[in-house]
Amino acid sequence: MYRYDDRDAEFVRERIARFRDQVQRRLRGELGEEEFRPWRLMNGVYLQLHAYMLRVAIPYGTLSAVQLRRLADIAERYDRGYGHFTTRQNIQFNWPRLVDIPDILEQLAEVEMHAIQTSGNCIRNITCDPWAGVAADEIEDPRPWCELLRQWSSDHQEFTFLPRKFKVAVSGGRRDRAAVRIHDIGLRLRHDDEGRTGFEVMVGGGLGRTPILAKTIREWIPGEELLSYLTAILRVYNRYGRRDNKYKARIKILVHELGTEEFRRQVEAEYTAGRRPELARLTVAEIARIRPFFAPPDYADRSPGTDPCAKHAAADDAAFRRWLSVNTAAHRRPDHAIVEISLKPPGGVPGNMTAAQMRLVATLAERCSHGEIRVTAEQNLVLPHVARADLHTVWETLDTAGLATPNLGHLSDIVACPGLDFCALATARSIPVAQAIGRRFADLDRQYEIGPLKLKMSGCINACGHHHVAHIGILGLEKRGRESYQITLGGSGGDEAAIGRVLGPGFAAEEIVDAVERVITTYLTNRRDPRETFLDYLRRVGFQPFKDALYAPV
Amino acid sequence: MPLFKNGRFVDDPWLFLADGEPLPGEGMVVVSLARLLGSEAPALADRDGWLGVSLAPAEPVEKLRPWLPRLALVALAFPVFTDGRPFSTARLLRERYGFTGEIRAVGQVLVDQYPFMVRSGFDAFAVPRGSELRGWQERARPHLVYQPDGRGEAPSIWRLRHPDPGPASPRGIPRMTTA
């Protein structure tokens, strides 16, 4: 894992001191809310529906056990004993007091964490593949690059007052697990014929009220030129992105209005004129400095011996076997596994975790995952380095804390935003709907029969719950003073990214779970065979059977 | 309007001319881009006395290029402090066009933005009326940053970590290799 040097630590401390000063000036009335708001947001503090909310960055989704334990402490001391993991590798606390937040930030800084640029019209937390460094299909670990970008984008002199927020994701695998095509800039790490590191650059993705997938504007930029190239993209955006209408201010609208070709031409012209050899020199030096931090842990001390997995799997331990096949994935070392921790128990709040659960996972990570935890865009956690010999112990421990629901990638592994229970922008609740769907489909055998399925829901058009890229998406709106839930079908993330389409008119809160069930029943009844997934079936037959099932006249 | 420059408040020798106002025979004047490029251009070019121009966020700095040798000041307007376009404009003036005159921030200029402005190339700040002047003296100072390509006194962490080997470096920029 990356560790701060004295300068990184000083940078964060200085930044907290500035924010503490800004908070005090705000409380004394020297700063009005208008002048305070951007600094508040750029330090992760929202004013939400009931209270302030603090969003803490988990850069590139990597957490240490020590850090997770600190999050538990903060949840108990300053909040209500839990935290909420978001879809962008952040954690949110729902009830902090403004006057406490500088202290909270200092306690985070002690464990090398921060809330810098987790909100505001600036470059946000850089996200990446939660399996970085351990995935069997990885080209190269993207995290050194994410750390470089974290540093480069922090307090950037030119790009801190952009037209709108700006999200960057980096993927280092052959498969995209960072959803790069729904980001303002998506980077896919690639090697050229000479084996040099570089990136495919995609621009202009995003969800919200205008969902668009990012377009590739450069097949390959050498690694040392990355920052000059990103500077060019951001400069074109900063200068020409729309500032007259907040809903048209994202870079995707600029790319769309200019056309991809013209946008590319402008970026290339700016890149050519503005290339900075010094930036390239420092990129090479800084990447060389950062890379060793992400060296694999010392796996050698695990003697493979006999694999107890095989033993337990052979024994009639059905629950363990289910978990093993659903919640673990191939590690680059055959004697290890990647363990996914489901934060989606039946009837639970997607992404929520209590302080006690955080501590349990921290201790487990120290014992069985080289002290490392990852956070996913699907609101789950990962233990990235579990020896296969420890899998049974890990499963048992997680199970005692309600963290071993074997539903990864299945219907009840629901992604949901906080919705109208917490969010100032929401138009409808999400959490209770997710809970109700989770309970309705709690039967695991039924979920396995349904097969791989991604259900995501958002409580407003801003789409924090990523419903546009779900196989089944739910969007909560308000219609004449009541909640109304629209179903979209056919979205997908990752390599075969697609934006879902709205099926038809919305359903009331008390109807939406039944509507989802009818969608599922339609698929189960009509699929060619159990190997035909929901998405395959939908792509083969289209929307009509679903429309008939949901909207046919009675 | 108080003018903050080089760490303190100074007298402002410049006269900002509104578009209809007659051009004085002498003295340091700042005109709008429209006026600079309009029918008065020859008069402005031949005039004795220093010349400055003020630019709104949407006005392209590229149009100033032929005029830059003649200009001693470029004022970049912040109609609202959240409009970040002048940061790009200032960097282009300094880093691409080599402008060495004064770049002044005018409009809604906040002391909290001072470090970002200095690193982008601003070196003078028209502090809005009603601002706490003592706050400027206390808070307008550089702080530690990562980016190596800023101006002013802000120390770059990257430069501190990786001092420039200078032109003696035989091989130039090493190319990126794989991990």
Next chain:
Amino acid sequence: MKDSGMETDRRTGTIITANRLRDGRVVFLGAGGWTTEIADATVASDEQERRALEALARQSVVTCEVVAPYPVAVVDDRGRPVPVALRERWRIFGPGPGTETGYAGGGEAVRVPV
């Protein structure tokens, strides 16, 4: 959600809500100043009363007591004002039960089924 907002025969009015600056909590302007209890909110029944409340609220912004005050239309529900708009009802009565994993209660939020 019950349909209190959809009925028109009950007396309607306006209250002023805001968030307390120091801790962000939802507050209402009442006779004794800002209160966390909606039952203690002053209901303006006409334009003039509302303007008077808004002027008081603006003053509280200047003195840094609250942030972002705004008027909310309410109907009377057995002597207690209840907002008309869905969002405002959730802002006051939410978050819903069971939406806070690990939260054992004891906080300030009012928990009333809506």
